[in-house]
Amino acid sequence: MTLNPFEITKAVDFSDDEIAATYVSYGGSETSVMLNPRSPMNQFLVGGKGGGRTHLMRYFSFPLQIERAGSSGSDIKRDGYIGIYLRCSGLNGSRFSGKRQSSEAWDAVFSYYMDLWMAQLLLGQLIEYRCITQAWGEREERLVVAEVLNQFAPGNSSASFDHDQSLAGLQKYFIETRRSIDYEVNNAALTGSLDVRILASRGVALFATTSAIAESLFGGSPPRFTFLLDEFENLSAAQQRYVNTLLREKPLEITFVVGSRRYGIRTKHETLSAGESNRSGSEYTQVVLEQRYSANKAQYSAFCAAMASSRLASISPGFGAMQKFLHKSEWTDLSSPDASSRAFKRLRSRMEEVEGYSAREIEDFERHWRRLQDPIVQRYVVFRAYQEWSSSGLADLNVVKQALAYEADRSKIGNLARFGDLQKWAPEMRAFLIQDRHAHQLYSGLHQFVLLSGYLPRNFLILLKQSYSWSVFLGENALEDGISVEAQQKGVLAAASWYLRDSLPLGAMGGASERALQRLGSFLRAHRFSDKPSEISCSTVSFSEAHVSAQANAVITSGIEYGLFSVPNLGRRDRNTGARRLTVQVAPMLAPLHDLPLSRRGILHLSQDEVHAIFDPGASDDDYEAVLRARRLTWNMPFTVAPASSSKPVDSDVKDRLF
Amino acid sequence: MVGVDYSYFRRETYLPENVGSQAYDIFISSYNESERVVELMAAVSAAQKYWLIHDEYGLKDDPSTAACISPGPVGEIEYWAVVFRSVLPTREARTSLKIGIDITGMMRPVIAALMHGMRLAGLQSVDVFYSDPVAYVRGAETKFSQGGVERVSQIPGFEGSHWSDASVPEVLVLGAGYDSSLHSQVLESRRSASHYVMFGLPGLQAHMYQDAVFRFQEVVESWNERGGPSTLHAPANDPFATASELQRVISELESESPDIDLYLCAVGSKSQVLGFALYHYFERRSTSTSLIFPYSVSYSAETSVGWSRTHVFETVSVIGGSAGS
Structure with a gap:
């Protein structure tokens, strides 16, 4: 059976070796463009699913540093940082709640647990660091243990520490302490009580460990301990507040790189430090990957092509140009x-x-x-x-x-x-x-695939994966002859269907968002294929902010955060009324499901009734049909004006063009 | 560690017309509108009968055919504490009671918590009933959950002590059913894990295995196979075979890598859920293993057609004087 070179589309599916092998540099240097693991400034990497966060963060983790350095201890030292990769999903944060316990009790247990967890993982990397670099001896490790225990639990923990006076012994102690907490947290569901002894106040278990290590093992000039905290969206608001507090109170030797989906930042960077919030530029910087990609479209396109070419070259050495691989269609x-x-x-x-x-x-x-x-x-x-x-x-x-x-x-x-x-x-x-001809619109060729991906590289790979699968199914020899338009057409629709299923928010908002998307898509489709569409290549709508109810706004916001809609332009003001106008576009990956164009030219302006009927979860199918019917009268012969009761006059004075 | 030999557990199957041949002191069933739930309650022979009410079905009126117990929005283990407090006599008198519990209409996390509830209530053994449908109302398209998945999280009482270290392999075993939206949410919730998917084979009816496999194709993009066979099979109406299969597979995985973070999730048949829970309860407590579940706001009260047969599974909370590991 032919191996699909695009089979794996997620970084979590890759081994460390594969992360290194499939890594494609964006713009030449990630350290300046996307992520700098040596920076003392905390960084947030935010974006949609499939933006490449995990790949990037794992690339800078210590196992990959070792992979790049081989057995060279000096290379590891030259890196100037030690990357500690953590997935927040591993904490199973939801268990620190309920069970008839107060939220204050859970917050205290969680913060202690999180400190222990991060300190334990740091120790694990340092044990490996010592094996490679031989940078310190047993005496220094004993000093670290003594110093940590001294700060960690003054007066009582040293006596109960029955492990080796080494980093490994300290790590084991942290693991055992963590396990005892696990046991109590689980048992709280059975017993209704939570009996956890907290031996260090907030942050101490982690910061005392890093300070002792910095002093005793690195003589006060340590490399940066870079905590690469992925899947931040898995933490609750209270738990994120604690992480934000760590970001705020961290010592210089530590830096945090936090990876999160767009919807995953649950507070406005709030902390537990006297109600202060972290500020961009002061406590952290933030990179939104899609924005970074879209800032240079040619570079993003080259990045996508390079990503695909490296995969193809791995199974077909001598593979030629990507342009020929994806046949371009004629209408x-x-x-x-x-x-x-x-x-x-x-x-x-x-x-x-x-x-x-x-x-x-x-x-x-x-x-x-x-x-x-x-x-x-x-x-x-x-x-x-x-x-x-x-x-x-x-x-x-x-x-x-x-x-x-x-x-x-x-x-x-x-x-x-x-x-x-x-x-x-x-x-x-x-x-x-x-x-x-009652056929689906065509989306084919490298350029269109790049547009469809919506600046999410994983989408680009999934388009290729689905198209390649269809190519094999249709009996084509894709590696020799490229992928036919027919296979791409089927692949694009399969990828779009997957994207829709995969992007819907959890809970009731999922249904509301899907309904809004279907209505917006069918509304735009009806416009595009009417007798006299008013706008060219229109997949975007615009409306006054004043026309949006709170419920509709929640659906729109959620749809944007989950990647169902994109916002090509925020906050233009109506020339006459001065009211802020919002523009919402159907996400490019979903455009094929409604036969919508990928290029953004025209904008359809919506009335208040239309905004309500499309986006408000309280609007019935009848409400939607009524506004669509009214609009169709104006788009199609005999071009009658819609009854005033069914649709308010449409703004026609604002003739914005995106580009 | 030598695992539990699940083949010693009693398992019987009855046709609808024979299900009344056994007599119980107490019979408890979760109410929904399915024929196989309502008619079993009527057919079974018991001195006391109770309906459990689940808020998730959103039923307007309580049934009048038996006394109703409505624990409300409490945790799963607390749910059973309320139920057993309501129906059981003094602790001393409980051991001699013959109790039957129909799980056909029961919320899956509540089924999972049954053994914990039994142990806390001092019950050593109950007969668990599960009835097969003839078909589901919309075939392979049947959706059991409504309103979307709210969260995927550990079931309280089944929370393991995990390594939570990226260097330790993470494994998810998903017991698959019909509802592909549940599958994708579970797979995505543990997207770093190697995914093993267990299908019910044989299914509850001949066509149901194919239906489940067909529906699963919708979420293959979320399925991390990591090479090698990752599809498992166990009979959909046999919790003991399900537990045995889990035992076999996990044992193999641990022989390759003794430390793993293991997540188990059953969204298939209710018998499968019981099998997953038995395995965790007896063999994986206090390990790095959790039972997780995609919690939805509500569920359809009527998803099946007909009543083809009923299985009775002997379910215990203690084996040889011990409540498992």
Whole structure:
């Protein structure tokens, strides 16, 4: 069976060796672009699922440092940091709650437990560090143990410490202490009581350990102890407050790199330090990976191509260019010769239904129309007729003669621009022709895959994985001949369906977000394939902030945080009213499910009723159908104005364009 | 460690018309609107009958066919404490009672906590009933949970002491059912783990194994196989075979790597849930093993059609004078 080079799409699935082998540098140097493990400043790495956080954080963890350095102790020392990778999911934070205990009791137990856990993991890395570097001896380790115990539990713990006076002994002591807490936390569900002896106040177990290590093992000039704290979203708000407190109160030898999903930062960086909050630039810096990627689109595209090429080269050494690997489609692949005829027949039958055109005029119009050679031009004539009809009450049939003149003279430079706005609308005319055949829109080729990924590299790999699987299923030899458009088309839809399932928020918000997405998608689709769409390549809506209820706002916010919607532009103000306008786009990965475009050009402005019907969880299907029906009347022949009761007037004065 | 030999546990199967042949002092069942739940309650022979009410079904009215106990929103072990306080006589008189408990309509975490509840109440043995449906109302598309998963977390009382060290392998064994949204949430909640998926084979009905495998394909992107076979099988209506299979697989994994962080989660048949819970209760307590569950806000009160047969499983809280490891 052919191995799918894109089978593994998550860093957690990789061994340390594979993390190193599949690592692709972004822009040449992560230490400056994304993450600096030596920086004394705490860092937050935030982003959607699949942004590459885990890969990056594991790359800077100590096992990978060893991998890169081999047996060279001096290289390890030169790194200037020791990366301690931790997954917050490993704490199973939810168990520190309930069971008839107070939240104060749980907060105290959790903070103690977290200190022990981090100190224990640091000790584990240092034991390995010593094996490689031989940087200190037993005497120094005894000093560390004595110093930690002295601070950790003054007066009583030294006597109960029955382990070796070494880092390994201290680590074992921490593990055993942690296990005794585990036992008590679990038993609280059975006994209703929580009997944990806390032997050190907040932060002491961790900070005393690092201070003692810095002094006794590194003579006061330690490398940076970089705690790479992944999956921060698994901690509750109270637990995050504790971590934020550690960030605030940390000694210089420690730095924290915190990885979290967008929705996973549960407080505004609040701490337990007298109600203070950490401030960006003072206590931490924050990198939003998607923003960093989108700041340089060409670099992101090159990064995606390099990622895919390295995988392909690993199973097919000599693999050529990525551009050839993904076939690019022509719109004609999914259209049919008579697609534009169907659209014309609809137009003609409508012309026959209204007064204003003689039979002769209609026949002439058709005869001229059939002389047109290019289906794009043919479809554009139909569209222009609808445009005219909408604005003037009747279509100016001379448009077909202008089209014939254009075709006769189209080889001349600049001629295209002279025929109305055909050049601008041509992509939509292609979309019409595909739609007229009742086929899904086409998304293929490297460029489109990069756009679809929405600046989440994992999405790009999943698109390739699904397309490759379909290619194999269709009997293609993808490594030799590339992946066909058909396989990409099927792969894209499979990847989009997966993305939807995978991105929905937990709980009731999941259902509300999915419903809002379906309604927004179908609304935009109805607009795109109406007789006279008002906007070009439209997958974005805009509305006044004042029109959004609290419930709708929660759905929108959640949809953005979970990657169902993206926000191409925040906070523009309406030129007339001054009210802030929000723009929301269907996430690119979900666009294929609704046949929406990937390029962002037009914005559809929504009324208050429409915002309510689409986003508010209290809006019924009937509410939604009513606003859609009203809008369809304005988008489709005979272009009647919507009843005032069903939809408030639509803003038409704001003509924002994103780019 | 020598594991429990689950083959010694008694397991019987009855057709609906024969289910009344056994007499009980107390019979307890979780109420929902399924035919196999309601009719079993009517058919079984017992001196006292009780319905347990689960808020998650959102039923408007309590049933009138037996006394109702409604512990409300409490933890799973507390749930059983309330139930047993309500129905059992003095502690001394409990040991001679013959008690039957139908888990067909019961919330899965409550099933898991049964042995803990029994031990705390001083009960050594009960007969657990589970009835097979003829089919589910929407076939492979049947959704049992409603309103989405709120959280995936450890079931209180089944919280292990984990290594929580990235260098220690993490393993998740998921007992799969029909509800793919539950599968994906569980797999994603332990996304760092190697995932083993246990399907019910044979299923409760002939087509149900294929249905479950088919539904699972929707979440393969969340499935970390890490190479090697990671699909397991155990009969969907046999908790003892399920526990035995878990015992075998975990034993193999531990022979390769003695230290593992193990997470067990059963979202398949209720018999499967009992099997997972038995294995944890008797063999994995005080280890780095947790039983986890995707908690939903609510569940459908009517998901199945018909009643084909009923299984009775002897369930104990103590083996040879010990409550497990």
